[in-house]
Amino acid sequence: MTSHPSLSLSGERFTAVYELSCGGAEAEARARDICLEQTVEFPEDLIPRQEIRDQIVGRIASLEPLGTDRFRTVIEYPVEAAGGELTQLVNVLFGNISIKPGVRLVRFELPDSLLAGYRGPRFGQAGLRERVGVRHRPLLCTAIKPMGLSPEELAELTYRLALGGIDLIKDDHGLADQPFCRFGPRVERCGDAVHRANSQTGLSCLYLPNVTGPSDRIMDRARQAKQAGAGGLLFSPGLAGLDAMRCLADDDDLSLPILSHPAFQGPFTMRTGEGISHGALYGQLNRLAGADAAIFPNYGGRFSFTEQECRDIVDGCTRPMGAMRPIFPVPAGGMSVQRAPELCEFYGRDSILLVGGDLHRHGPDLTENCRRFVQLVEQAAGQG
Amino acid sequence: MTSHPSLSLSGERFTAVYELSCGGAEAEARARDICLEQTVEFPEDLIPRQEIRDQIVGRIASLEPLGTDRFRTVIEYPVEAAGGELTQLVNVLFGNISIKPGVRLVRFELPDSLLAGYRGPRFGQAGLRERVGVRHRPLLCTAIKPMGLSPEELAELTYRLALGGIDLIKDDHGLADQPFCRFGPRVERCGDAVHRANSQTGLSCLYLPNVTGPSDRIMDRARQAKQAGAGGLLFSPGLAGLDAMRCLADDDDLSLPILSHPAFQGPFTMRTGEGISHGALYGQLNRLAGADAAIFPNYGGRFSFTEQECRDIVDGCTRPMGAMRPIFPVPAGGMSVQRAPELCEFYGRDSILLVGGDLHRHGPDLTENCRRFVQLVEQAAGQG
Numbered sequence: 086m087t088s089h090p091s092l093s094l095s096g097e098r099f100t101a102v103y104e105l106s107c108g109g110a111e112a113e114a115r116a117r118d119i120c121l122e123q124t125v126e127f128p129e130d131l132i133p134r135q136e137i138r139d140q141i142v143g144r145i146a147s148l149e150p151l152g153t154d155r156f157r158t159v160i161e162y163p164v165e166a167a168g169g170e171l172t173q174l175v176n177v178l179f180g181n182i183s184i185k186p187g188v189r190l191v192r193f194e195l196p197d198s199l200l201a202g203y204r205g206p207r208f209g210q211a212g213l214r215e216r217v218g219v220r221h222r223p224l225l226c227t228a229i230k231p232m233g234l235s236p237e238e239l240a241e242l243t244y245r246l247a248l249g250g251i252d253l254i255k256d257d258h259g260l261a262d263q264p265f266c267r268f269g270p271r272v273e274r275c276g277d278a279v280h281r282a283n284s285q286t287g288l289s290c291l292y293l294p295n296v297t298g299p300s301d302r303i304m305d306r307a308r309q310a311k312q313a314g315a316g317g318l319l320f321s322p323g324l325a326g327l328d329a330m331r332c333l334a335d336d337d338d339l340s341l342p343i344l345s346h347p348a349f350q351g352p353f354t355m356r357t358g359e360g361i362s363h364g365a366l367y368g369q370l371n372r373l374a375g376a377d378a379a380i381f382p383n384y385g386g387r388f389s390f391t392e393q394e395c396r397d398i399v400d401g402c403t404r405p406m407g408a409m410r411p412i413f414p415v416p417a418g419g420m421s422v423q424r425a426p427e428l429c430e431f432y433g434r435d436s437i438l439l440v441g442g443d444l445h446r447h448g449p450d451l452t453e454n455c456r457r458f459v460q461l462v463e464q465a466a467g468q469g
Numbered sequence: 470m471t472s473h474p475s476l477s478l479s480g481e482r483f484t485a486v487y488e489l490s491c492g493g494a495e496a497e498a499r500a501r502d503i504c505l506e507q508t509v510e511f512p513e514d515l516i517p518r519q520e521i522r523d524q525i526v527g528r529i530a531s532l533e534p535l536g537t538d539r540f541r542t543v544i545e546y547p548v549e550a551a552g553g554e555l556t557q558l559v560n561v562l563f564g565n566i567s568i569k570p571g572v573r574l575v576r577f578e579l580p581d582s583l584l585a586g587y588r589g590p591r592f593g594q595a596g597l598r599e600r601v602g603v604r605h606r607p608l609l610c611t612a613i614k615p616m617g618l619s620p621e622e623l624a625e626l627t628y629r630l631a632l633g634g635i636d637l638i639k640d641d642h643g644l645a646d647q648p649f650c651r652f653g654p655r656v657e658r659c660g661d662a663v664h665r666a667n668s669q670t671g672l673s674c675l676y677l678p679n680v681t682g683p684s685d686r687i688m689d690r691a692r693q694a695k696q697a698g699a700g701g702l703l704f705s706p707g708l709a710g711l712d713a714m715r716c717l718a719d720d721d722d723l724s725l726p727i728l729s730h731p732a733f734q735g736p737f738t739m740r741t742g743e744g745i746s747h748g749a750l751y752g753q754l755n756r757l758a759g760a761d762a763a764i765f766p767n768y769g770g771r772f773s774f775t776e777q778e779c780r781d782i783v784d785g786c787t788r789p790m791g792a793m794r795p796i797f798p799v800p801a802g803g804m805s806v807q808r809a810p811e812l813c814e815f816y817g818r819d820s821i822l823l824v825g826g827d828l829h830r831h832g833p834d835l836t837e838n839c840r841r842f843v844q845l846v847e848q849a850a851g852q853g
Contacts, residue, residue, distance in 0.1 A: 092617060092649050122771075125615030126641055128826045137617035165648050166616065170683050172708045173645035176732055180642070180708065183735030184772050184802075231509030232550065233476060233521035257510055258564070261557035264549050265476055299554050300684065300713040324556045324564065326710030329684040348560055351567030352736040352744040360736040387506075388568050418568075442512045 094140045098161035099195045101178050105156040106187035106358040116145045116158040119188065122181050124166055141166060155358070157191070164199045171203070171328045171374060179361060190361045192401075193369060200407035204335050208342045208377040209410025210435055216316065216342060217252040218289045222466035223429055225250070225459060226344075226415060226439040229275065230257035236266055240274035242451070246444070247282030247290040249455020253437065254279065255319045256295035258346045268294070268306055276314030291316025293344050296333070297325045304332065307339055317342040320376075323349035327374040334375020344415065345376035354394070363394040368401015372412050378437050383416030383428070392431070399432065413437045422447060422458045429465035438462065478524045482545035483579045485562050489540040490571035490742040500529045500542040503572065506565050508550055525550060539742070541575070548583045555587070555712045555758060563745060574745045576785075577753060584791035588719050592726045592761040593794025594819055600700065600726060601636040602673045606850035607813055609634070609843060610728075610799060610823040613659065614641035620650055624658035626835070630828070631666030631674040633839020637821065638663065639703045640679035642730045652678070652690055660698030675700025677728055680717070681709045688716065691723055701726040704760075707733035711758040718759020728799065729760035738778070747778040752785015756796050762821050767800030767812070776815070783816065797821045806831060806842045813849035822846065 105115050120143030121129055132138050146159040167174040179190045208216065217224060227246055229239045239260075246254050254275075262268040272294045279292040296306040296318050303325065307318055318341050322330045334343055347367060353360040354367075361370075363381070371379040379402055382388030384395050395416060403411040416428060417439035428438050440458060447454040489499050504527030505513055516522050530543040551558040563574045592600065601608060611630055613623045623644075630638050638659075646652040656678045663676040680690040680702050687709065691702055702725050706714045718727055731751060737744040738751075745754075747765070755763040763786055766772030768779050779800060787795040800812060801823035812822050824842060831838040 094649065124643065125617065126612075126643060126825070127615035128830070131826055131829050132615055134617070137615060141615070141617035166643070168645040168647040170645060170686075172681050172683065172705070173643070173647075176643060176645075176681075176705070176708055180705070180732035181735075183707075183733050184731060184766055185735065186739065186773055228510075231511035231516055231521060231525070233509065233518070233525035259508065259510060259550070259557070259560060261552040261554060261560075263552040263557075265478065297556050297560075298712075299556065300710060300716045302554075321556070321560070321564070323567075324560055324710075326684060326708075326713060329710060329713075332684045347568060348564035349567050351565075351569070352739070355570065355736070355743055356740060359739055382568055389570055441510070442515055445515050446512070 092136050092140050094163050094165045097164045097196050097198055098144070099164055099167065099193065099199050100146060100159050100161050101193045102157065102159050102191040104151065104189040104191055104358065105158060106154060107156070108154055109150070112148060112156045116148050116160065119143060119158070119160055119182055120145060123177050124162065126181065164196065167199060169202050171331055175327065175370070187358055189357070189359050190365055192362065192365050195407070197407050200409060203373055204375065205372055205409035206375055206377045206412050207334050207340065209412050211410070213342050213377050213413065216289065217291060219252055221434060222462055223432065223434055224252040224413065224437040225462060226253040226255060226437050227251050227444055228255050228257045228439070228441045230260070230441065232257060232259045232263070233265065236270040236274045239266070239271060240278040243275045243292060244278040244282050245451045246455055247279045248286060249452040250286065250288060250459040251290060251455050253291050253293060253317065253344070255293040255344055258295055258297065258319060258321055258348055260295050261298060269309065272310045272313040272315060279316070280314055291342070293317035293319045295319040297321040300325065300329065303329055304336070307333055307341070311339055311341060315341065317344060319344050319346055321346040321348040322371070322374060323347065327370060330376060331374045342377040343375060344378045344380060345371045346380050347382070362397060363390065364397035364401030367398045369406065372402065372406065372409060376412055378413035378415050380415040380417050380439060382418035383420055387419035415439050417441070422454070422461065425458065425461045426465040429462060434466050476520045476524050478547050478549045481548045481580050481582055482528070483548055483551065483577065483583050484530060484543050484545050485577045486541065486543050486575040488535065488573040488575055488742065489542060490538060491540070492538055493534070496532060496540045500532050500544065503527060503542070503544055503566055504529060507561050508546065510565065548580065551583060553586050555715055559711065559754070571742055573741070573743050574749055576746065576749050579791070581791050584793060587757055588759065589756055589793035590759055590761045590796050591718055591724065594797055595794070597726050597761050597797065600673065601675060603636055606818055606846055607816065608636040608797065608821040609846060610637040610639060610821050611635050611828055612639050612641045612823070612825045614644070614825065616641060616643045617649065620654040620658045623650070623655060624662040627659045627676060628662040628666050629835045630839055631663045632670060633836040634670065634672060634843040635674060635839050637675050637677060637701065637728070639677040639728055642679055642681065642703060642705055642732055644679050645682060653693065656694045656697040656699055663700070664698055675726070677701035677703045679703040681705040684709065684713065687713055688720070691717055691725070695723060695725060699725065701728060703728050703730055705730040705732040706755070706758060707731065711754060714760060715758045726761040727759060728762045728764060729755045730764050731766070746781060747774065748781035748785030751782045753790065756786065756790065756793060760796055762797035762799050764799040764801050764823060766802035767804055771803035799823050801825070806838070806845065809842065809845045810849040813846060818850050
């Protein structure tokens with residue numbers, strides 16, 4: 086080996102909590118394996134210098150049984166290993182280990198020095214409330230759909246939904262730049278529609294177009310959306326990358342609230358002993374990547390999340406993470422207007438209730454259906 | 470509703486094959502659910518126009534039992550739904566459905582009209598062989614590591630590995646832009662080292678630095694890498710997005726082979742009845758996104774893929790996909806030099822064998838260890 090400068094790292098560490106599914110005899114070796122796999126990825130006995138062993142390799146801070154063949158371990162990694170970038174932070178937390186069975190990332194804690202490298206949510210709960218001018222109840226969100234409608238038809242829907250008092254109107258996440266509904270004309274017309282409605286209602290409904298798309302077009306689409314009067318953005322980090330969302334959130338010229346959509350992220354939370362916890366994925370990672378609100382499938386809808394898993398997401402959206410703002414949980418996925426009181430009760434006022442198709446089910450007057458939805462939520466939140 | 474132009478889609482469809490885990494009574498409803506969820510995401514009875522039902526909604530082409538409580542269904546989607554972009558194609562294939570239990574994306578088939586929108590691998594097997602000048606045996610790959618070494622030390626490793634006849638030397642995927650080993654100095658020195666070795670050996674070893682990183686820095690890093698003499702790029706699409714890899718592959722000025730790393734993609738293939746098949750994820754999707762070679766954990770290493778799953782990856786890397794080039798499978802993950810003959814037998818000559826730490830285990834002379842590895846593979850490939 087050539088001569089080398091001493092590593093002299095700060096000694097500061099960030100921690101990840103993992104659950105392990107294995108027998109007691111294996112647990113310590115499994116925890117130790119994570120320490121190596123997520124850092125040096127090299128046989129321990131071949132690590133060329135003691136300072137790498139001491140300063141780079143992860144360190145087991147604790148290892149405790151959770152029940153039969155289940156353990157919880159806390160691993161500490163040097164902040165420098167995460168290199169000041171989200172992709173590498175996620176890589177250290179769960180890159181290679183994601184491929185090994187029986188390891189679940191449950192939570193992570195970053196010291197202020199590491200958090201300082203991330204702006205996180207630009208608006209968060211308080212900022213988004215301010216933008217829509219709603220203080221004391223859950224915000225109400227819906228999507229314009231179905232795919233196959235023209236920009237004019239989607240704009241008409243946007244107008245009628247905004248007129249009914251919905252706070253946030255997002256593109257369905259499957260609306261991209263299809264030949265039958267181009268991104269440009271869609272955002273132009275829907276942006277106009279929401280402003281037309283707002284000027285009639287005096288409200289501040291936001292239109293959030295979907296800017297998930299080719300890596301080299303995302304920022305252009307977001308700028309085009311803002312130009313057209315969009316009040317926020319919809320983005321699917323599972324499809325286009327968490328860090329691409331961070332770029333949108335960090336852009337000072339753009340300065341728009343971001344609603345994160347869970348498309349393509351399902352396998353991460355599918356099994357309890359593997360993947361990433363609901364709270365860490367939909368809460369903590371979304372937040373670190375700058376989302377102001379995180380859509381997820383509510384319990385009892387078309388999907389299969391449990392009440393406990395939904396609570397975990399609320400926790401990830403709101404638990405202390407340095408100075409990072411809390412963000413809104415957005416339960417969705419086949420929600421109905423009738424469930425509004427129950428959801429208000431379960432999530433409290435600091436949530437966004439997203440109802441899609443069901444708004445269209447309560448009679449032909451969409452605007453009237455929205456008004457009923459708003460009323461129901463205001464009543465449930467004690468404002469009725 | 471306002472007046473609207475007719476949809477008049479081409480009628481061309483792409484297909485996705487899914488496996489369903491459910492009872493026989495449910496199977497058809499589950500398949501139908503995919504048709505709706507992945508396109509209109511709207512209650513069927515509320516779809517506002519018949520042409521949307523006919524032209525946009527997915528269509529069940531077949532549904533067959535596979536065994537007890539398992540079914541295989543082929544769903545056809547309109548090519549226009551995928552909108553000419555990879556993010557939306559992936560969204561239609563497995564966006565929301567990824568969140569529902571008991572659905573696995575097994576394979577997909579795109580018609581030429583859709584494939585025409587994707588360049589795919591710029592080099593593929595033949596092009597990469599040409600770059601390294603190796604015709605009749607598997608290519609040999611290794612990684613420079615562990616994290617914690619300085620750019621100078623990594624360059625020294627690169628030099629010794631290249632001198633020993635390794636074809637492809639990649640950064641360990643955990644080398645990003647850490648303070649103890651900055652991206653710039655690393656690629657400068659390692660680029661120099663590989664050229665120095667090549668001028669001595671007359672070989673064409675390639676150095677492939679890791680350009681996985683912040684969304685807005687990836688292209689800069691790739692250009693910087695090329696400038697420094699890198700002969701290819703390492704990229705983790707699970708961390709930074711499949712479409713970001715496509716951007717790298719499509720860039721004519723860059724024009725560098727891309728090696729895809731599986732970090733953070735583990736949960737997709739973890740369970741047989743859910744997620745995405747190994748072949749579709751590591752083979753087809755990597756290929757569509759422009760990778761020339763796909764790293765995956767080989768059977769019998771540190772990870773848990775089976776022989777059958779590895780064969781499925783080979784299939785996804787090489788099966789006909791229009792005019793798209795076949796790419797190299799790169800079995801890795803704790804491989805040993807001694808297993809080279811077995812791997813040559815299993816994967817045949819059209820593979821890249823990636824051995825990391827084990828190269829360091831066979832005596833202090835790394836260059837000599839590499840030569841032995843090359844020799845072993847040449848013998849196994851019938852060239853000894």
